[in-house]
Amino acid sequence: MWDWARRLWSRADRDLDREIQAHVEWEAEDLAAAGLPLEDARVAARRAFGNTARIQEECREMSARTAIEALVQDLNYAVRVLWRSRGFAAAAIATLALGIGANTAIFSVIYAVLVKPLPYYQPDRLVAIHIEIPQFKGPAGSMAERPRDYREWRSHTTVFSDLAIFGAAALNLTGQGEPERLGGLRVSANLFPMVGVPMARGRGFRPEDEIPGGDAVAILSHDFWMRRFAGDPAILDRRLEVDGRSFRVVGVLPAEFVFVTGKQFHPALPLPSQIDIWVPMAFSNAELMKLPNFDYGVIGRLKPGVSLERARQELDAVSVRFGREEWTTLPMDLHTVMVSLPEVFTGDVRPGLTLLVGAVGLLLLIACVNLANLLMARMTGRRREFATRAALGARQSRLARQLLTESLLLAALGAAAGAVLAWWGTRLAISLGPADLPMLQRVSLNAPVLWFTSAIALLTGLGFGLLPALETMRIDLADDLKEGARGFTDGPRSGRLRKALVTMEAALSTALLAAAGLLLHSFVNVTHVQKGFAVERVLSADLSLPQRTYQTPQQRTGFYRDVLSRITALPGVIASGAVTDLPLTNESKTKLIQLESDITTSLERPVAAWRHATPEYFNAMGIPLLAGRPFRDLEPSPVAVISQSLAKALWPDAQPESALGRRIRAGGPPLTTIVGVVADVRTVSLEAKPMPQMYRPYTQGSEADMSVVVRSAQDPQSLARAVRGEIRSLDPDLPVPSMKTMREIVSGSVAQRRFQMVLILAFAGLALVLAIVGIYGVVSYSVLLRTREIGLRIALGAQQSDVLRSVLKEGLMPVVAGLAMGLAGAAATARALKSLLFEIGPLDPVAIGGVACLLLLAATAACYVPARWASRLDPTEALRHE
């Protein structure tokens, strides 16, 4: 800024120098022509001119003083003008605050989620590695990683400077205080050094921590350390009782550390939604030997200069070779897929966020149009003021600058209010945001955000201030003084301009409302899909039996049998059961299903999500039984209940009943008899088609981790205490995490969609309000200008209904034009939103029609108020109106 000013000045300085030089030379030439020798003439001329430095000083001071003085004067005047019309100023600042606040809030979210780099060393060189088997159809073809491939890669890679592996671990903290279920991760010792994050306290893991038996050390997350241990500085070397083993705390992570949670890393790799504790990855032999063991995440750091594609090719060769060697009978390829880690963190929110940016941008544009409109209307009222000032010698550019100063002052005040709104809005966004987006927690109002706000304020100030300013340059103010003498009239030009602004506003609001309508309809569709289970009055609790205390299958099945019979006996409980994975939570445990008659493994057969359940589970969860029977506690041979779609996939032409008694294999032996067919349950989300499912009795699997499901006659949360009590009485050391109702689980599964929809809906609502205010303002103003004309018409015999109709027509014409333009724009927007629509086309008649009706109704209401006022004018008073 100062540099720029100095350069400008120095140019003026040079100009002055040159001018003085020319003056002196000219004088010298005059003197020489009069007969003086040239040298003497030059000296004399210079002496006659006097002190040049003083002149320069004086001129320089003058330009500085006038610029600053003019600015101060303009600001002073602007403040007085705004203060005089406080109502207008308040409305304008509120409008701007909404526009700027919404934009700042959304930018803060975008910045935190998409722009701000991960708190790692060179995060863009980190990649996530997945496996894809093209022969498997649908989501089953993509999976996380195996320890086998990781080991092989790590020992032979030439393209990665390092590779690290991690996996989920559900851990129970017992010992001192309340037992607690912890979100844990097992990680290879090199993970933290590889991502470049040093511990805030203590040390990271060491290679020797990866040896089985020597791995009883733990690192805590900052949040967990604060929550459970109140940030106790003596935490290092403390012993924690976890799953019956004693772990020594060796380190605490820094507060700003983030890592993938939920299904962010890969849909088939469910991780805890919050990670409290980190333990070293000490592979057991069984883990390394198990062939289909895709339950681990692998991250690598590319060597400098290595491209993603070259790295992929190298690892791909290993995984394809492994796949061929290990599954000789299966014609399938294990291909490597790589995704840059920052992209993994961003997840699938990018299209939604881009949509939000578009929406808030439109909102700001509407706010600007509205303000330009208001200012134009005011300008007409202020013409006499400007005409007078022009007559007193103010230049038009000076008047335009004055108007622009007023606009910029409004924008600055609006931005200040907007920053406050934005702060509040980001808090709201964090609380509304989906749980799978840990980056959202990093949202804050920081320097880049404030820069953004200031830039936006400047742009809006110019945006809505330029139009009126340009208008002053064009109008002939001298005419205005004369016109003013006759009272207010509205030139046809500014009338047209205002109508054009209303058209624009209606068009922008229509586009935004259409997007909101489409998302709302999609949301309704999503929540009304056939879920296959009961949403109301079902409570669930995830339990995890520690290996140490529940070593035998009999102990595990015994615990669940006992706890369920106790819970079922509670008053108010209709049924209770247990399952390994609740609906909507997991699609990662899958098996390839084979018919009894298949001799070789065929990849043409369906892949099914695989669960263990208790006999009463279907009843408790409200899953309809379509044929056959559920399990019994004691089954003499392996049995299964399958979902309708699995029956359909195995025997496409048969009724569900015909599946009963048939035998299948899941992945391998044993041969399992189908005893029942149940309805399909949405396995991973309401939006994805349900995967075929297969349920086995818990007595034939004896899993340690199951979710207890309780169906109640009344509000399910009222049973939570009693259920917790029963579990506690059976095993006081077993932590019971917070119990969730199925309603909460369903609601959580649509959180991201709801987040987007609520925001777009809010923005569209605001846009509608702004448009209505704009339309109302313009119509009222034109009625005010036409008061005498309307009075005259009434005096000449026009009926009330004629006046009403004419004002309505005049007000609605630009709205209808805008609506038509907006609908054309909406068709384009809808195509851009395609990936966010659910079971509707981009030209969904319900959403688009509804939006058009809404806008028309609201605009009619906005026009009706001034129209009615006009129709009731008293002609004698109206004719006297100034």
Place this chain on the structure above:
Amino acid sequence: MAAQLHGTLDMIILRTLLRGPAHGHGITRLIQQTSDDVLRVDHGSLYPALHRLEKQGWIDSKWEDTDRGRQMRFYRLTRAGKKQLEVEESNWNELAQAIARILRPVEE
């Protein structure tokens, strides 16, 4: 009174430029000639005044070639400058009349 006199130089410059564009040296000469050498403009006041008038938008300037082959900065009156001159002249006339009224009784 100082402001008034300041205004006087401004008015004289504007008035001079009413005849047509001129450069600084030319303006000095013209003022000297038209006032029969009564008014001599100090260069130390002339250039700041030209600068000031240009800032106000009453005159603007441009470098132009002259018949001597040297480029000189020529000043010309703008529309606003003409209006300003009218205002200044009426102010001056008022002042001149006021001075005349004050001086009259002594003469009589």
